[in-house]
Amino acid sequence: MSLQTAVLEGGYSPYVRDNNPTFVYNYLSLERYTAAATNPLPKSKVQLKIDFAHSGKAGELGKGAYVTMTANGIKVAEGALPKTIQQQISIGEGLHIGSDVGSPVDFTYTPPFKFTGTIDKVVFDLR
Numbered sequence: 001m002s003l004q005t006a007v008l009e010g011g012y013s014p015y016v017r018d019n020n021p022t023f024v025y026n027y028l029s030l031e032r033y034t035a036a037a038t039n040p041l042p043k044s045k046v047q048l049k050i051d052f053a054h055s056g057k058a059g060e061l062g063k064g065a066y067v068t069m070t071a072n073g074i075k076v077a078e079g080a081l082p083k084t085i086q087q088q089i090s091i092g093e094g095l096h097i098g099s100d101v102g103s104p105v106d107f108t109y110t111p112p113f114k115f116t117g118t119i120d121k122v123v124f125d126l127r
Contacts, residue, residue, distance in 0.1 A: 012052075026106065035077040064081050
């Protein structure tokens, strides 16, 4: 799945590459920050959670963030973003779940890059 702007080529995408959960943040095609697990996901059912902790106050755009990814409650990847895009980024393509049918956020895959597993549920907790 990915969120991007139509003009500025930025956004973020959690996806599974070579059975490893990966999160990439594309900062306006100038820089890409990646947090990727070094071990593959188990073959059983997995609850994958990505915590994106923005360091700015409400309405304060462009500050850094910290990304933590867990699989079944165990931390599998993390990373710091020194800055985030200073505007809202869902203007153009919107949200894709299970495939990326628009412009890729990361250049390690080619759209539509369909997820071949089963997605039971997606939950967004915006705070």
